[in-house]
Amino acid sequence: MFPSDPDNPPTPTTPSHSIHDVWLASRKLEHKGEIGYLAPGAHRQLNIRNAYLAYEILREHTFEMFRTIWVPRTSLVLFFNLCRGVFPAFRGYSQALIIDEVRLLITRGRGCTASRSFTWARLLRLLATECVRMLLESALDTFATNNEHIVQSSARFLIEYRQMEKRLQLDVPSLSDPVTRDLFQESDLFVRSFSGMTSLGLMSPFDFVSILTLTSEIISHLYVIYTLTHDPAHFWILLFSLSSALVPFILPWFHTGRAHPDSLYTPQEAQAAERQEKMRHLAHNDPYRPELLLFGLGPWILENWARARKSLLGLEKASIFHETAFLGQVSLNEIMVAVQHIPLVIMMQSSSATLGSFTLYRTSIQSSVYSIRNLINMTRLAFQGVFLMGAFCCAMAYEPKLEPKEDVRTPYKPTKRGMKIEARNLSFTYPGGSEPTLKNISFSLEAGESLAIVGCNGSGKSTLAHVLLRIFDFDGGELSINDVPIRHYKPFELHSHTSAVFQSFSKHSGTARENIGVGYVEDMDSTPAIMKAAGLAKATHIIDSLPDGLATKLDASGFYSSPCFTQGSLNGFAGERPSYPYHGLSGGEWQRIAISRAFMRAKRPEVDLLVFDEPTSALDAHAQNDIFDTIDDVSRLPSGERVKTVIWITHRLTTARRADKIAMIEDGTITEFGTHAQLLAANGSYAALYKAYI
Numbered sequence: 001m002f003p004s005d006p007d008n009p010p011t012p013t014t015p016s017h018s019i020h021d022v023w024l025a026s027r028k029l030e031h032k033g034e035i036g037y038l039a040p041g042a043h044r045q046l047n048i049r050n051a052y053l054a055y056e057i058l059r060e061h062t063f064e065m066f067r068t069i070w071v072p073r074t075s076l077v078l079f080f081n082l083c084r085g086v087f088p089a090f091r092g093y094s095q096a097l098i099i100d101e102v103r104l105l106i107t108r109g110r111g112c113t114a115s116r117s118f119t120w121a122r123l124l125r126l127l128a129t130e131c132v133r134m135l136l137e138s139a140l141d142t143f144a145t146n147n148e149h150i151v152q153s154s155a156r157f158l159i160e161y162r163q164m165e166k167r168l169q170l171d172v173p174s175l176s177d178p179v180t181r182d183l184f185q186e187s188d189l190f191v192r193s194f195s196g197m198t199s200l201g202l203m204s205p206f207d208f209v210s211i212l213t214l215t216s217e218i219i220s221h222l223y224v225i226y227t228l229t230h231d232p233a234h235f236w237i238l239l240f241s242l243s244s245a246l247v248p249f250i251l252p253w254f255h256t257g258r259a260h261p262d263s264l265y266t267p268q269e270a271q272a273a274e275r276q277e278k279m280r281h282l283a284h285n286d287p288y289r290p291e292l293l294l295f296g297l298g299p300w301i302l303e304n305w306a307r308a309r310k311s312l313l314g315l316e317k318a319s320i321f322h323e324t325a326f327l328g329q330v331s332l333n334e335i336m337v338a339v340q341h342i343p344l345v346i347m348m349q350s351s352s353a354t355l356g357s358f359t360l361y362r363t364s365i366q367s368s369v370y371s372i373r374n375l376i377n378m379t380r381l382a383f384q385g386v387f388l389m390g391a392f393c394c395a396m397a398y399e400p401k402l403e404p405k406e407d408v409r410t411p412y413k414p415t416k417r418g419m420k421i422e423a424r425n426l427s428f429t430y431p432g433g434s435e436p437t438l439k440n441i442s443f444s445l446e447a448g449e450s451l452a453i454v455g456c457n458g459s460g461k462s463t464l465a466h467v468l469l470r471i472f473d474f475d476g477g478e479l480s481i482n483d484v485p486i487r488h489y490k491p492f493e494l495h496s497h498t499s500a501v502f503q504s505f506s507k508h509s510g511t512a513r514e515n516i517g518v519g520y521v522e523d524m525d526s527t528p529a530i531m532k533a534a535g536l537a538k539a540t541h542i543i544d545s546l547p548d549g550l551a552t553k554l555d556a557s558g559f560y561s562s563p564c565f566t567q568g569s570l571n572g573f574a575g576e577r578p579s580y581p582y583h584g585l586s587g588g589e590w591q592r593i594a595i596s597r598a599f600m601r602a603k604r605p606e607v608d609l610l611v612f613d614e615p616t617s618a619l620d621a622h623a624q625n626d627i628f629d630t631i632d633d634v635s636r637l638p639s640g641e642r643v644k645t646v647i648w649i650t651h652r653l654t655t656a657r658r659a660d661k662i663a664m665i666e667d668g669t670i671t672e673f674g675t676h677a678q679l680l681a682a683n684g685s686y687a688a689l690y691k692a693y694i
């Protein structure tokens with residue numbers, strides 16, 4: 001098969017190895033001994049090697065893909081599209097008969113030697129038959145289009161749901177692998193191509209069905225041409241036919257209707273799209289990943305996205321039904337085809353062939369050329385779509401790197417006093433890094449103890465916190481939680497027993513309620529729970545000062561936004577004076593919101609570990625003391641007994657001395673570990689730093 005690139009080997013957690021390798025090989029570029037990879041979404045070259053790779057993907061995944069998107073109506077889509085393919089040939093035949101009859105009408109009484117004479121009854125019968133044919137074709141078209149839209153909407157929902165679900169499971173080590181990121185990006189493109197986003201240069205997988213239609217259309221036209229005897233056509237008639245055939249192509253450029261099913265024209269659509277994009281952004285945006293994992297936001301995001309998506313699909317359906325109104329099916333194309341027959345009636349009077357058969361021959365030739373051209377384009381796009389489908393199928397089989405194997409998976413067993421942590425010779429290197437950021441980290445912390453991690457900038461404090469919280473994996477050494485190796489826990493389960501404030505905490509462009517409530521989404525709608533968490537973080541006055549209290553939307557962008565870009569003007573109400581709906585916060589205020597978020601969960605009995613990475617860096621000295629008093633309170637029972645393990649990282653050594661143990665980190669290694677008094681007595685680096693600080 002196709003060997004993986006040695007520099008970018010497929011992840012060992014990717015089950016569908018061979019297709020992963022095939023997909024990777026299709027992106028591989030070799031030029032003068034240099035090897036590179038196509039950017040995600042870039043078109044593959046059409047050559048024999050890639051054709052073989054596409055065949056491999058189709059062979060492996062076509063059935064699975066059809067099974068994924070199959071609903072009973074899908075078979076109707078296939079049936080209708082096959083029927084649609086033969087309709088043009090019927091149309092040509094029916095119109096040829098009318099033309100012959102009209103010709104007889106025009107030439108009667110002029111000494112014409114036709115084999116039969118004109119009758120009004122026959123002409124009227126033919127016209128009536130043609131009208132019935134047009135009505136039937138229109139009705140079938142309307143029904144087929146609506147059916148196709150329903151099938152496409154449900155397939156799109158299913159496929160996008162699966163993609164969102166998989167995306168939300170991705171952990172940081174998986175995302176740090178560039179091949180995995182590209183895989184998921186191409187998989188996203190595949191999902192988006194279900195929206196018919198042909199602007200991406202892709203085609204909807206349902207356009208594969210059009211290939212069937214075009215094939216049946218070409219076959220029926222070729223059959224008609226084969227059955228006709230013909231004379232050579234006059235050049236100028238063909239020229240006229242060609243130019244009039246071009247009109248239906250040119251006129252749509254001036255069409256002002258809905259350009260794309262995803263175009264938004266109403267405030268409801270805009271709101272639903274905004275919500276959907278917000279959830280998609282949360283799911284796709286890598287910097288949010290640690291908090292997303294820690295607070296277990298996956299189901300909440302998925303649920304909100306699904307609600308917005310469903311409502312958008314509903315709105316789209318309504319507008320599509322409106323657009324596919326019955327009369328709209330009588331297209332300009334048909335009128336132009338009728339116009340093309342007029343000169344033929346006049347010009348072909350001298351021909352030995354009947355005018356109808358000549359016209360039928362001409363339209364069949366023209367339609368065949370047009371259909372073959374479309375078929376080539378479609379097949380070219382479908383060829384690209386196959387590789388994206390391969391990426392999607394591989395992505396769906398991907399297992400996040402931190403997930404434990406089933407045979408070692410161990411349920412979390414809580415202790416009565418918090419988390420017991422033991423690290424022995426831990427080391428960690430960032431992907432692509434030449435030197436380990438953490439090395440020989442060894443310490444132990446009893447359940448219910450507090451630990452302050454101190455050290456200079458860049459010494460590795462935050463990195464250690466991420467390893468302890470199971471956001472990062474480690475390369476060497478051992479780390480156990482409650483005497484069980486941390487790798488044996490499911491990260492999701494472990495995270496449900498922790499709460500944290502990260503140094504680079506998230507700022508969501510949502511309401512104050514959402515910004516705090518995501519700490520424990522089950523209580524998102526409980527105002528007392530949110531106000532209690534805000535109270536613990538001394539953030540009540542911030543909420544009170546906001547124009548709409550908890551309902552105020554907070555501006556996470558940090559940019560000054562011009563009012564001309566507000567929602568009001570975007571929705572087309574430029575005449576009204578727009579008001580900017582977001583409210584900015586200071587750095588310290590944002591930090592209190594982030595602490596409130598952590599307190600939403602910290603109080604809960606199942607939470608055994610609290611980690612605060614410089615939680616008060618933007619707060620004044622009084623506020624800082626208040627917060628650390630609260631952290632201490634939260635970790636204890638009313639009786640004063642500590643029931644949660646607490647770790648904080650700080651540069652303020654007066655707060656570090658409050659901890660039971662202090663770890664001094666230098667250049668990625670714990671150089672001193674003990675109580676404040678022990679470290680001062682040792683007169684080492686900590687003592688020097690402390691003296692310098694005070």
Ligand SMILES: Nc1ncnc2c1ncn2[C@@H]1O[C@H](COP(=O)(O)OP(=O)(O)OP(=O)(O)O)[C@@H](O)[C@H]1O
Pocket residue numbers: 430431433437455456457458459460461462463464503
């Ligand atoms: N994503 C990353 N990729 C590669 N190196 C990184 C990454 N993040 C941090 N580092 C490096 O790892 C080292 C430790 O960073 P870390 O953030 O853990 O330091 P810190 O002790 O928390 O610093 P500070 O006190 O400034 O917050 C630094 O040298 C930093 O440049």
